[in-house]
Amino acid sequence: MMQYDLIVVGSGPAGRRAAIQAAKLGKKVVVIEQGKRVGGVSVHTGTIPSKTMRETALNLSGWRERGFYGRAYRVKEQISAEDLRRRLIITLDHEVEVLEHQFARNRVQHIRGRASFVDVNTMQIVKEDGEVVQITGTSILLAVGTKPFRPDYIPFDGKTVLDSDELLDIEELPRSMAVIGAGVIGIEYATIFSALDTAVTIIDPKSTMLDFIDKEIVEDFTYQLRDRNMKLHLGQKADKVERLPDGKCQITLDSGRVIICEMVLFAAGRMGATESLNLAAAGLQADTRGRLSVNPETFQTSVPNIYAAGDVIGFPSLASTSMEQGRIAARVAVGAIAKEPPKFFPYGIYAVPEISTCGLTEEEVKTRGIPYECGIARFRETSRGHIMGLDSGLLKLIFSLKTRRLLGIHIVGEGATELVHIGQAVLNLKGTVEYFVENTFNYPTLAEAYKIAGLDAWNRMGDLKSTAH
Numbered sequence: 227m228m229q230y231d232l233i234v235v236g237s238g239p240a241g242r243r244a245a246i247q248a249a250k251l252g253k254k255v256v257v258i259e260q261g262k263r264v265g266g267v268s269v270h271t272g273t274i275p276s277k278t279m280r281e282t283a284l285n286l287s288g289w290r291e292r293g294f295y296g297r298a299y300r301v302k303e304q305i306s307a308e309d310l311r312r313r314l315i316i317t318l319d320h321e322v323e324v325l326e327h328q329f330a331r332n333r334v335q336h337i338r339g340r341a342s343f344v345d346v347n348t349m350q351i352v353k354e355d356g357e358v359v360q361i362t363g364t365s366i367l368l369a370v371g372t373k374p375f376r377p378d379y380i381p382f383d384g385k386t387v388l389d390s391d392e393l394l395d396i397e398e399l400p401r402s403m404a405v406i407g408a409g410v411i412g413i414e415y416a417t418i419f420s421a422l423d424t425a426v427t428i429i430d431p432k433s434t435m436l437d438f439i440d441k442e443i444v445e446d447f448t449y450q451l452r453d454r455n456m457k458l459h460l461g462q463k464a465d466k467v468e469r470l471p472d473g474k475c476q477i478t479l480d481s482g483r484v485i486i487c488e489m490v491l492f493a494a495g496r497m498g499a500t501e502s503l504n505l506a507a508a509g510l511q512a513d514t515r516g517r518l519s520v521n522p523e524t525f526q527t528s529v530p531n532i533y534a535a536g537d538v539i540g541f542p543s544l545a546s547t548s549m550e551q552g553r554i555a556a557r558v559a560v561g562a563i564a565k566e567p568p569k570f571f572p573y574g575i576y577a578v579p580e581i582s583t584c585g586l587t588e589e590e591v592k593t594r595g596i597p598y599e600c601g602i603a604r605f606r607e608t609s610r611g612h613i614m615g616l617d618s619g620l621l622k623l624i625f626s627l628k629t630r631r632l633l634g635i636h637i638v639g640e641g642a643t644e645l646v647h648i649g650q651a652v653l654n655l656k657g658t659v660e661y662f663v664e665n666t667f668n669y670p671t672l673a674e675a676y677k678i679a680g681l682d683a684w685n686r687m688g689d690l691k692s693t694a695h
């Protein structure tokens with residue numbers, strides 16, 4: 227039986243980083259992946275496909291130029307599902323190739339098949355051709371990720387009623403679409419399809435959406451969605467989803483309202499992919515959503531030599547955080563020094579427009595009783611904004627009045643997911659409002675919004691000398 231220092235189950239962001247980290251430390255590592263190609267949900271059905279689809283939609287629709295040329299402006303008149311798929315295939319091929327090369331040059335072995343526990347050190351792998359092999363590992367990392375939540379009352383057919391994995395294979399772009407679930411996945415796809423001129427309706431039983439984002443940012447974002455005619459039915463539950471004889475779908479809400487559309491995307495959360503792992507053989511148990519609990523510093527499960535990282539351990543369920551978790555878990559597993567990740571990490575929502583945030587929201591600052599001041603900048607106040615024809619975009623900074631330190635960065639608008647890292651660095655390095663006031667920023671850039679927001683807060687906070695005495 228083959229013996230390894232570390233067995234990694236799953237080749238998504240957590241598994242990939244963990245495997246390479248352990249290999250760099252000279253350990254013998256194997257990655258088991260049941261999918262046809264390595265990369266996980268992130269590469270094949272999640273992050274990369276959705277972001278590629280977004281980029282293609284924005285480019286072909288001419289979305290970024292509409293501020294200048296009007297809402298009727300298009301780069302390509304008739305955009306098809308095939309247009310979206312073509313770019314997707316090229317991007318995914320590159321991603322897989324880079325990953326396979328990384329595994330090869332770091333001598334990470336890869337076995338294709340489905341893994342399950344035999345005991346705490348042994349895993350059985352069922353390969354595609356039915357061959358069964360067993361391997362042992364000193365440590366095992368479960369980086370199995372998640373699957374879409376598919377409740378029985380939704381008549382999924384993979385064509386008109388779909389989950390977010392199936393959405394990537396549609397044959398035609400719908401003229402109308404209802405998105406059930408106003409979480410990150412629902413909102414991202416709803417706004418991407420709206421940019422492609424699909425008439426989109428969003429339905430969620432909660433009366434608010436994106437609750438972890440600063441309220442002012444969500445209000446600005448929601449205003450923009452309504453302004454382009456997207457329909458939001460929040461606080462309303464989809465009681466029934468039916469397919470009509472003409473091929474359309476009918477959704478009946480608990481308010482009695484009926485929505486007819488060509489396509490339904492059901493995006494109401496995901497379930498940990500733990501059911502086929504035979505967890506009981508290792509003395510482990512998942513929660514009702516298939517997730518595993520771990521020590522947040524070491525990523526160890528209740529069984530000391532078994533680790534879990536990535537989406538299978540729940541919040542925040544991001545590719546970015548999964549990678550860090552995997553790296554730390556691998557270091558702990560092979561006995562190297564590992565440091566807990568910083569408390570404040572960025573969150574990027576690739577909707578149209580983008581939202582990105584890091585640190586405390588204004589609501590959290592209030593709840594904690596921290597005296598604070600906010601600084602706001604609108605992208606239309608920046609010269610780069612004028613050049614780009616932006617009429618929206620907002621950057622909000624929150625500072626402590628006591629320490630003058632940056633507490634939160636909240637952005638909605640073009641480039642938000644890139645811009646946030648400037649604020650993230652200042653925040654995690656414990657910088658104050660003075661950083662933005664005293665430093666020179668490239669001009670003309672959207673980053674200048676930091677300067678404007680910093681000055682806006684500073685004007686109300688007074689300068690350092692006057693508050694120090």
Ligand SMILES: Cc1cc2nc3c(=O)[nH]c(=O)nc-3n(C[C@H](O)[C@H](O)[C@H](O)COP(=O)(O)OP(=O)(O)OC[C@H]3O[C@@H](n4cnc5c(N)ncnc54)[C@H](O)[C@@H]3O)c2cc1C
Nearest residue numbers: 236238239240260266267268272341371536537543544545
């Ligand atoms: C539509 C969508 C958009 C997203 N967009 C973003 C984004 O923009 N930014 C961001 O940071 N995050 C995003 N995410 C989240 C991101 O994709 C996940 O956080 C990330 O993929 C989780 O990585 P992971 O390592 O936990 O495993 P995953 O990527 O989920 O991969 C797990 C792998 O394990 C394999 N596996 C499972 N069970 C077994 C088994 N028994 N044997 C062998 N192999 C097994 C699976 O086949 C899969 O390949 C998005 C997710 C979705 C669904």
Ligand SMILES: NC(=O)c1ccc[n+]([C@@H]2O[C@H](COP(=O)([O-])OP(=O)(O)OC[C@H]3O[C@@H](n4cnc5c(N)ncnc54)[C@H](O)[C@@H]3O)[C@@H](O)[C@H]2O)c1
Nearest residue numbers: 407408409410411412432493494495496542543574575576
């Ligand atoms: N840009 C990103 O970083 C990104 C993008 C997409 C997904 N993700 C990750 O993927 C994970 C899953 O995303 P998600 O959007 O599926 O889940 P989610 O948990 O974020 O949102 C689910 C939404 O569906 C609603 N809902 C729950 N049950 C429902 C039901 N039965 N009917 C209708 N609505 C219901 C909830 O009220 C919630 O608003 C998230 O945790 C997120 O972190 C990240």
